Amino acid sequence: MSHRLVVVGAGYAGLLAAKRLARKLRHSDVTVTLVNASDRFVERVRLHQLAAGQRWAAPSLRQQLSGTPVQLVVARVTAIDTTGRTVCTDGAPGAIGYDTLVYALGSRARLDEVPGAAEHAYTVADLEQAARLRYRIAEIASAGTVAVVGGGLTGLETASELAESYPGLRVRLFTGADDVGSGLAPRARAHLRRALERLGVSVHPKTVVATVREDGLDTRDGTSYDADAVVWTTGFRAPELARAAGFATDESGRMIVDTTLRSVSHPEVYAVGDAAAAVSVSGAPSRMSCQSALPMGRGVADVLAARLAGREPGPVRIGYAFTNISLGRRDGVVQFTHADDRPRRFVLTGRAAAVFKEAVVRSTVGSGPRGDAGSDGSGS
Numbered sequence: 001m002s003h004r005l006v007v008v009g010a011g012y013a014g015l016l017a018a019k020r021l022a023r024k025l026r027h028s029d030v031t032v033t034l035v036n037a038s039d040r041f042v043e044r045v046r047l048h049q050l051a052a053g054q055r056w057a058a059p060s061l062r063q064q065l066s067g068t069p070v071q072l073v074v075a076r077v078t079a080i081d082t083t084g085r086t087v088c089t090d091g092a093p094g095a096i097g098y099d100t101l102v103y104a105l106g107s108r109a110r111l112d113e114v115p116g117a118a119e120h121a122y123t124v125a126d127l128e129q130a131a132r133l134r135y136r137i138a139e140i141a142s143a144g145t146v147a148v149v150g151g152g153l154t155g156l157e158t159a160s161e162l163a164e165s166y167p168g169l170r171v172r173l174f175t176g177a178d179d180v181g182s183g184l185a186p187r188a189r190a191h192l193r194r195a196l197e198r199l200g201v202s203v204h205p206k207t208v209v210a211t212v213r214e215d216g217l218d219t220r221d222g223t224s225y226d227a228d229a230v231v232w233t234t235g236f237r238a239p240e241l242a243r244a245a246g247f248a249t250d251e252s253g254r255m256i257v258d259t260t261l262r263s264v265s266h267p268e269v270y271a272v273g274d275a276a277a278a279v280s281v282s283g284a285p286s287r288m289s290c291q292s293a294l295p296m297g298r299g300v301a302d303v304l305a306a307r308l309a310g311r312e313p314g315p316v317r318i319g320y321a322f323t324n325i326s327l328g329r330r331d332g333v334v335q336f337t338h339a340d341d342r343p344r345r346f347v348l349t350g351r352a353a354a355v356f357k358e359a360v361v362r363s364t365v366g367s368g369p370r371g372d373a374g375s376d377g378s379g380s
């Protein structure tokens with residue numbers, strides 16, 4: 001019987017892993033099956049653009065996989081049975097057996113941090129959520145107020161994109177930090193501040209949001225702000241599936257893996273991308289980003305090809321080169337970093353940074369040949 005290799009999740013990490021595995025194992029007795037909730041490759045790094053009313057082509061996964069022997073199953077994974085070595089799905093086929101599993105289900109918004117966020121806040125963490133926000137923003141664009149909570153990269157990109165696309169929209173950005181862009185070099189931080197000011201985004205530093213309401217939010221110091229939409233961008237956590245299945249996970253639900261991306265609790269299972277807590281070159285856990293997901297997708301394919309051929313692979317290197325922030329379509333900041341993610345002095349700003357970021361986004365796995373359908377989040 002052939003060896004059944006199943007990859008769950010066709011984002012940046014899972015799609016790259018499946019394609020590379022199929023290429024490396026094409027002359028072997030291994031079948032590669034890729035399971036994903038949708039038949040499209042969702043470029044998550046563009047979801048703030050979707051929320052701001054832009055359209056882009058969402059590549060078809062079948063097109064991405066054409067010419068490869070990868071079998072695509074479009075279904076939502078509901079559970080993993082580690083005893084029976086089976087992935088359970090909500091629709092057909094219902095159950096998919098595996099000999100080796102690659103877990104690549106990405107991440108979602110942290111909506112359980114304060115009361116009211118899960119009920120009332122919008123997010124840009126997945127296609128459905130970003131599409132919901134897009135429709136709400138279209139309703140309030142001419143004179144409404146949007147409150148973006150979180151001063152990290154997603155919050156900065158979302159606030160800037162909305163402000164640039166809709167000059168009539170009042171955009172407030174709330175962060176518990178002293179300033180925006182902590183961790184960036186001073187020149188990058190100064191550019192961020194100037195760009196937000198130019199776009200008319202009001203920044204509320206040192207302001208911790210305590211509650212989200214249907215019509216606004218309350219801060220920990222007792223101040224209330226009205227808003228027609230609250231967007232929650234304080235960070236991501238991995239799906240509950242890994243923890244529920246009994247894998248060793250960290251506090252964010254990420255599967256803990258060794259330097260070859262193998263689960264420390266279940267040796268027949270590997271994890272990649274946002275859903276994996278791997279060790280980066282600094283020794284710190286991998287950062288949720290494409291810069292971690294892509295080397296992990298490549299790396300897991302190399303590791304498995306070696307192990308299935310009876311060779312012991314070396315460690316997968318997860319290092320960083322830059323932090324890339326878009327500030328609308330015509331501005332941005334690129335903070336170049338050491339491999340261990342510490343900022344270098346070299347920073348790119350303005351239009352050059354916007355062009356650099358767009359080139360990086362296009363070069364990622366899903367943005368090769370364009371897909372055959374437009375995406376406005378409606379599935380049309």
Ligand SMILES: Cc1cc2nc3c(=O)[nH]c(=O)nc-3n(C[C@H](O)[C@H](O)[C@H](O)COP(=O)(O)OP(=O)(O)OC[C@H]3O[C@@H](n4cnc5c(N)ncnc54)[C@H](O)[C@@H]3O)c2cc1C
Binds near residue numbers: 009011104106157
């Ligand atoms: C708005 C935004 C902007 C970002 N900008 C940047 C940036 O500029 N640079 C950067 O490096 N990173 C950025 N990120 C982070 C980056 O998108 C993630 O780190 C990256 O997508 C992780 O890739 P992944 O393959 O692990 O997961 P994902 O890309 O999330 O893919 C996971 C896949 O699993 C599927 N899936 C999930 N659950 C199930 C299930 N139960 N059953 C079946 N399929 C399932 C999903 O549909 C998806 O196809 C941004 C994220 C967001 C939201």
